[in-house]
Amino acid sequence: MEIEISEKAIDCWERLSAFENAHPELSGSHGASVVFAGRMRDFNEDESVTAMHLEHYAGMSEKYLTKIVQRAVDEWSLMDVLVLHRVGEIKPADTIVVVAVWSAHRAHAYAANQFIMEALKSKAPFWKKETLLDGEVRWVDKNTPGTV
């Protein structure tokens, strides 16, 4: 498993390709990979958003991502997990988060990916502060629901 929190921009597909190339044991043995890529929208709650700052509690954020991924590994049959999370200054369309799981079968891959993402949203200590078109700056006080 690999977990990374970084201020560097995330090229989602390049990172997934690199991860699979670095883990040749996945080739041919996994039947399902599920990838969630979270991107920054240019709108939120009917306002245009031009930039975002992502703060985190360094140390606790890594600790909770690790705990969440370990719970998923314990609960479902997973071959590997990759979680990437951006912090710092972010622009619309930038990738904020990537959760990717590899499993022999899709049921485990789907379930584990959703669990990791929803647990990350509710437990990992990250906070978004967005800048609106008119220059106003505001903290995001809640996430959108993860279910329809």
Added chain:
Amino acid sequence: MSIEVKFFASLRERVGKSADRLDAKSVKTVLEVWQQTVGESSLDTNILASVNMEYVDAAHAVCDGDEVAFFPPVTGG
């Protein structure tokens, strides 16, 4: 010996500081850490607390060397 206290995000801006330090002998619980560092008697249920990077409730005991943090609901991902 002391307890290190951290504040994050909108709560950091509201209380006007990102960190503080308390004498461990002066506090027994997370709530008392909040009261002594922020000067408010109650800890709003909308404020999350951690001790040594684990979520805890306000009644959780603290001891020398602990790192206590207060922050708003998380909004990552």
